[in-house]
Each structure stands twice: as structure tokens, then as C-alpha cells.
Amino acid sequence: MIHRTLIIARREFLAYFATPLAAVFLVIFLFLAGLFTFNIGGLYERGQADLRPFFQYHPWLFLFLVPAVSMRLWAEERRTGTIELITTLPFRLGELVVGKFLAAWGFTLVALALTAPTWITVNWLGEPDNGVILSGYLGSALMAGSFLAVGACISGFSKSQVIAFVSCVVACFLLLLTGFPAVQDFFNGWAPRAVVEALASMSALIHFEALVRGVVDLRDLLFFVSVIVAFLFMNALVIDWKKAL
């Protein structure tokens, strides 16, 4: 079963590199990550050996870049008609869904891995807490994974990649939104504490920030894992439901 999932993952992963998408994505991601970290985040000016300014902007980068990775997963198969081919090969639906997700996730992990020079730089300039940085990378990877799961599910609905992209940006924005300081402040004054906390616990941003601070809490990990599992499950339902239409 794992072997069959990897057959799909391998094909999908290589498909990213078969088109200019991979190069364009990687260049833009690295350029923007650098821009935010050094020019806007002021990594050098802060005079602290850590990567807070680097991770701080990841959710916003991912908000626009991750949907570009996930939008093709199913929409492309529908547009070219290969969905008919792949769903009549002896794969379980779960193998297809997880395989595609793993490929997209693997691809974003490649992008994250290519930011290693920034990590090396702070180690060269000072003595950062590498545990905190590792935890930040974990948070970043999980956040990208959650967005990808949302995007894969949305991509299953449509054969238009543009629709998949736009809907995914909106959905991921909502996933972040509940953690906005502005939204939190809005509720803080009057809403019961429980409501404010419930909203915050639904926010990818709050869980992400905990990880970036270096606090690896099981609840934060569980949040991201649940989002991924829930959306992949819905993805399978969408594909199965389309079959009966």
C-alpha cells in the first residue's frame, strides 16, 4: 500500500520538475523569503542571532505560493482527461489522494530546504538556538502541509486551475484569519474568554507562532496533523462523489 502510494507520489513529484513551474516557484519563493527576512524583517539590524524575521513571513508567502503548487493536483487531471486513466488503474482512492499530497509536500519541503543558507548565515554570525530554528522549520513545513491539503481538496472540485487557486487562497486566508491580532482584539473586549480562545485555537497562525518561538507543544502538532488528515479525507470524498455524478 505504501509502495503504491509512492508510485503516485513519485510521478507527481517529477511532474513539478517537468514544467517551468518548479523553477519559477523556487526562484520566487527564495527571492521573497530573502526579501522579507533581510529587507523588511531586518535580520541583520536586529543584532540577534535567530530566524524570527525569516519564519514570521512564511504564512503570508505560503498563502499565495502554496495554492500555486496544489491547484494542479486534481484540476489538471480533469482538464486533460487523465483522471479517467488514473482512477481506472488499480489504485485505492486513498493511495491517489495521499500520493498526490506527499508529492506536493515534498516539493515545498525542497523549497524550504533551499533556504538553508540563511540558517548557515546566522550560525556563522552568531550563536543561535538551533533547536528553536528547527522547531520553526517544523512549523513552516506543517503550515505548508495544511495549506496543501486544503488546496488538494479544493482542486478536486474543478477542472479550472484558476478557480482552484483563488478558492484555495481564500480558504487558507480564513484558516489564518482567526488568529489575526485585529480579529483577536475585536473579540477580546466583549466576547467570553472561551470564545476568543476557541477562535485562536482554530487559527493556523497561533499554532505556527508557538512553534516559531521554539515551543513544540503536542497540541500545536496535533492541530496541523488534524487539518491535513481532515482535508485529505474530504479530498477523497470529493473525488468519490464526482464519480457518482
Place this chain on the structure above:
Amino acid sequence: MSLLVETRDLHKRFGGIHAVRGVSLKVHRGEVLGFLGPNGAGKTTTMRMITGFLEATEGSAWVDGVNVALDPLRAKTRMGYLPEGAPCYPDMRVEEFLAFIARARGFRGADLQARVERSIEAVNLTLVRKQTFETLSKGYRRRTGIAQALLHDPPVLIMDEPTDGLDPNQKFEVRALIRRLGKERAVILSTHLLEEVEAVCTRAVIINRGVVVFDGTPTAMDALAPASVKVNRLDHVFRQLTTSDESGGRA
């Protein structure tokens, strides 16, 4: 003769449209069944229900004794399928694509390589094996689609318009291939070309508005035409059977 494909009272509704209305077929080993009908008659939908790509609204489909809806995984290992338009991943090379199909079909190592080579040879893809699918001509695309359907040597082959877009030479080759394959298998192919029915099929089924209106040998189909019709006799029968309830509009 062993029964390899059976549909029992298949129905398909798309919203308010009743596209397939009770199609029951039995196809045995050694039969090449030509599935005919006007556009929109329900040919592709019926084939999609047999392959499990679409779920039947009512009725059931069986492939080599396996119920497609209840045990789709096992049913899928027993058939090869060429979907309408022979879709394929545009950025993949022909041999990469066939290797992917072979892996998906559970082959590994030397066996995988041998399968890929054999299917490339079977439909003469040697010249284009290193080319990506998007650079192929329509004929080669179709042949790549046929190659992936044959790769695992399935007892059942289902092909939606296998010769569409091929030039006369390619048509001749593919038909010869289908005839050869049909001896040991059950083949269902859809086509718009009545000459194809005469050339390769042992049996013709005509479907019109989701209902089977003819099921018999090409010779029996020919016999339905009056003696006064000298040329294109199958075309005549086809028109008779598929336009009779439309006040003769299209004939």
C-alpha cells in the same frame, strides 16, 4: 466460451438526463464487440460504468466474474482501458509513461522493462519512445493509449474509439492488432466507422438514446438492409435503427 464482461440492466442518470436506460450485455472470450450509436447515445457512459470510472445509477457490471462496484480494485486488474481521446500526461515521455503504468500494474525490475518493451513494439512506438506526449501526433497518442491498455495482458480490453484520428495505414495496423488480441480476450470497442465493424468485430451492438436497438453479428446487421440497397448497407441499417423515432429528420 467463458463469459468475461457482463452488464445487468445498467442505468445512468446525470441530473434530469437519463443517459443509459437498462443496457444488458454479455461478452465472451474471443469476441470483439463493436459498440455503435450516434453521438450522445450512451456508448462512452456505458463503457465508463464497466471500467468503474462512473458509478451506475442502477444495475451492475461484471468483469471476469468480479463486480466492478463491489471489488473495483480486482476488477481493474482484469481489464485494460483506453479512455475517450486517449488522455495522457503531456510532459511525460512515452517510455516513462508506460513504465509508470507498469509500476501501477504491479510490475517491477526486469519484468517491468520487458512489459514496456513489448507494448512499445506491439503498437510500433519505437520511433517516438523518447518524445513527450504533447509532441506526438494524434495517431501516436492513440497508439500510446492502446499500449498502456495492453501492457498487463488483460483478459478484457475496453477501447473508446481506438482508431479515431489515425490515418488509413495506422487504422489497418490497429485493426489487425485488435483482431489478433480479440482471439484470446473479450474486446469492447466503440466506433463511428461502420467499415470498422465489418473489418474487426465479431459482433455489433447499436445503442440509441441509452437503449440497445441491435445486438448481433455484422452479417445479421447487413441482412436487415433491403436487397435494393447495394452500397453502404450497414450505414443504411444504422440510420434506420437510430433515426426511426425522429420522424426521419436525420436520414
